[in-house]
Amino acid sequence: MRYKIYMLSVLFFLSKFILAQTTDVVTGYVHNEDGIPLGDATVQVGNYGTTALSNGYFSLKNIPTGKHILVVSAVGYTAFQDTIVKLAQENLALQIRLSKDDKVLQEVTVLGKSETQQAKEQTVRAVVVDTRAVSTQATTLTDLMNRSTGVRIRQNGGLGGRPEISINGFQGKAIKYFKDGIPLDYMGDGYNIASLPLEALERIEVYKGVLPVSLGADALGGAVNLVSAKRRGSHMHTFYEIGSFNTHRLGVTAAHETKDQKWSYGTELFFNHSDNDYNAFVGVRNPNTANLEYMDMRMFHNAFQHSYGEAYVNIQNRNWADELRLSVAAFALEREQQHPALMTDPYGAILGKQQTVAPSLRYKKKLLDGRLSIDQFASYNNLQTRRIDTLMGSYDWYGEFTPKTTPGESRLPSLSKIHERQTVLRTNIGYQINSSTSLGFNYIFTDVRRDGEDPYGQRLQDTDIDVLSLESTYQKQIYGLSLDKYWLDEKLHNQLMGKFYHYSASGIQNTWFSTGVTEADKRRLSGNYWGIAEALRYRLTPSAFIRGSLEYTYRLPEREELFGNNIFVVPNFELNPEKSFNASLGYQQVIGGRLTVEANGFYRRTKGLILLVPIQAPNAQYQNQENVKGFGFDLDLNYHFATHYTLSGNATWQNLRLFGITDETDRWKNNARLRNTPYFFANAGIQSNHSAILSQNDNLKVFVHYNFLREFYLETIRKDLEPGGFLGLSGQANINSNLRIPNQHLLNAGFTYKLPSGDVNIGAEIRNMLNKNLYDYYRVQRPGRSFHLKLSYTLAKGG
Structure with a gap:
């Protein structure tokens, strides 16, 4: 059955800002x-x-x-x-x-x-990044998350580059994103950590492995829940950041709540722009010898621009609803493409664009004297994605143009426009049986219908029918049920969770230029799967606890993995779900009220890992590849000393290796590390907090953060070629340097100063102070040293 919700898009223009402080609640x-x-x-x-x-x-x-x-x-x-x-x-x-x-x-x-502290101590482990506490800093969400234990964000280039998060070694589509508990797939690239400002969020919850049932997803390696900033009372906050590479970020958040707390309404408006024209070492072909020579060249076609807006109205604290929220979100982005996946060929005109308008409705109500809670969400939108590659010529790394007679800088010319009509329904129900026992139920329904057009695209064999115009479908349903129980005077908390997954999809299997497309290439597939998980937490003392989890679960293929992306990723309707057994154990203690210590270990065993692999250049395809098993551990320390100072540090080591490869030509890969995946990284930082510097009511915070990333490898390498030493942390792998992503050192420093009035903050940061060469996945180089300045202004009035 096909479900659709047609909702009236209503945009509220705020006519006043009677403002109130939201941070002292x-x-x-x-x-x-x-x-x-x-x-x-x-x-x-x-x-x-x-x-x-x-x-x-x-x-x-x-x-x-x-x-x-x-x-x-x-x-x-x-x-x-x-x-x-x-x-x-x-x-x-x-x-x-x-x-x-x-x-x-x-x-x-x-x-x-605080809500942030409660999130850190919940039974299902989450690394919590408190964005509210650092919202006046001139920093990014990706930098903040990279300071967290066990979490690694890799981003293709500068501001706006697509982020890929690695959690305990699992990455890509195995990690799911949520906004306030709602899956974020329907928002495309418009709402993600690469472009969101700190002001948009209260905190980020990064779950490792087991997910609470309230996050309805088939995530395998974990999940990221972006918790929106609370808009209690009335307020208006504006900010503007300027930085190197012609970077500009600005935004306004505003809200008003009536005195009787029956109504509230508000808006968020954000804008990002960066030329991202930093220098990088790339292979430039010598016209005399035809050899590649690595030179420091400027990225001249690498800009990113993004606008996001959301308006909402709440009806709240009524007999029939605790909250009824109508929201309309919209975004538009444009991303220049400087090169393909590897920094090989330069492009000077290829563009990617994406936009949507997404109305949504959310209803919350507690019944039966608060024992029964209902949280219902619904949204429908049409996500539009375009790719433009029609240039009759090409550019070199110097930015010089050479005309030619055929269109397209890449091997795949395109003027495509893709429509993805998406319906998302989410129901969450909780029932408090008694003071120590509760039940939770969660249901997620996702329906996607995709079609499009491309005058340069493939045609159905012996016809003039654009293959992209043939509709592809994807539908996923996830049911979750949990039983929460407290024992031993609430010292022991047990969560038993079960999930049921169903999905179906249809589309065209072969859509790249070297292969003809016929009616025989149409595919339909579906499947049903079960998962189960157990999480325990035992509080040893008021300041110390241990927690652990076990999970057996599946991760369904995502629509991009099945459909491709109409650029270089081609469809594959023969994918099977990944399945995995995961276990974790951790300990946390607060010592003397100043030192917080947390140590965690994990074990993973995954079969049928879905990886993006090259097929016929320049195409790639998601395929079920290696099986992966391994273990790892991390350590996190936080120490408050000398009243004004906080010292933090963490380290993560993971040993994820391939197994079960029986093909004679690839058996050498058994026990090799998982490729393109960091296995050791660490952070250290210090922050000082001083009041009454120049006046009675001002405040100055100064911070320095250091990040180390151990070398890892672009392709699979034999175990006997790996570096030696304790845990493989010394020396270098005995391989071609182009396959090695070397050790990396990142040092950032900055400050924030709150003026005596309390409503103006100035923030500044120097990123990559040492101007080191930094790389992310596929050895794409990141920006060098950059400078950023941010001004924040909050206008508030009680109400």
Whole structure:
């Protein structure tokens, strides 16, 4: 059955900005001992007071930094009183339980931790990147994530280059992206970590291996959940960043909430541009000898431009809805293509473009005294992608043009326009059986219909029918069910999860120039699969816990892997899902309130790994390739010292190797490292935080971050050619240097200064201070030293 939702696109133009501080907020829920919400409970923090809603939720804004007396009371329950500490730039999320009058006060508990800290300590492990705390820095999301343990972001070039995240060695389509728990596939390249500003997000949650059921996906290696910045109250925030290579980034976020908290509306507008005209070493052919000579050349056709906007209106805190949110998001991007996958041939006119308008509707409601929660999301959009390669000539690395009689700089001329009509439905239901037991259910439905046109494209054999005009389809459904249970006075938390996957697809198998396309090339396929996972966390002390997980799961082929991308990736409807067994074990402890230590290990065994492999130049195709197994570990340290300083460091080592290859010509690959995958990287950083530098109310933060990446290899190499030493960390591999991506050292430094008024921040950063040669996948060179300056302004008023 084909599902479609047609939604009216409504764009709200804000006519006023009555503004309020959003960073000084205390929120939470009040329950009784059985977990039932206590509506109308009174919550007092110092001189600020409010009344809890029917679901037990309360919110207090503009709470100053410092110590406050917290008093919570409700009819029939013993009043609770304690002292809480409100830190600067931190929202507190409290969970408060009140006892009946006949209970003693000592049995009342309060847990006060920020949402970011709660995310870090959940049973299913997540590396949490707190973007809110560094939103005034002149840095990027990819740089922030690369400082995290076990996470590696590789980006093809400068600003706007397509990012690929590696988590414990698994990468590409095995890692799924979400926005507030909703799969992000439908937004294409318009909403991703390569172009989003820090201001767009509250935090980033990077899950390794096992995913919570609330993230409905067939991810194999993990997932990235982009948590939107909270828009409580009313505010307006603007920023502008200027940097090297003609880089400009600016944006506005604004919101207004009525005093009765029944309505809110807002908008986000972001713009990015960079010429990305840095220098890189490329092979330039000597006209006299015809030999390649490596020279430092400027990237002259490498620019990126991106615009993103979203407007929303919320109806909230009603009897029939806790939140009903209508949102319309739109983006447009243009990306110049300087070279193919490898930095071999120069291009001077090839362009890629993408755009969409995506309306969505989200509904949230708690029922049965808060025991039952419903979260429903729906969206429909038409994602349009274009590729333009019609130049009657070619460029060399000097930017000089040579005309020719045939179109296209690459071997595949194109003037294509692809339409992907996408429907996404997501249902999440939670039921609190009692104070220690809950059930969760999640359902994701994705339907994609793709067609297009290309006057330079393939034709169906013996006809004038454009092969791209023939519709390809992709449909995926994922069901998830979880049982959460607390034991031993809540010291032990168990999550048992099961998932069911169904997908179907249809399309044309052969669509590259050297192969004729006939009716016999039409394909249809479908499949059903099961997955199961178990996650445990045991709290040894209030400041220490261990957690572990086991998982057996599948990863379905994605539509780009099946359809190709109409550029150099050709379709493959013979792909099988990947399947994997994953295990992890970790320990975390806070020592003396200053030192946080976390150590984790993992084991993976994956069969039928889907990799992009070359076929007939310049084409490539996703194919089921090697089986991979291995293990790894990481260590993360964070230490606060001398009042004003924080020292951080982490290191990740992983040993992922091929196995089970029986073909006689490829058996030598058994026990070889997984190609194009880093196996060791480390970070170190120090930050200082000083107040009252030039005035009573100003603040200065200075930071330095260092990143090391051990050499890795573009292709599979024999194990006896690998470097020696402890864990393979010394020496070099005995291979051609063009196959080696060498050791890399990245040093960034900067500062942020908050003016005494509190509403203006200045940030500056120097990236790649040492001006080292840096590389990402396929040995594409990244920018050298660059300078960035950022000005942020927040206008706020209580309301």
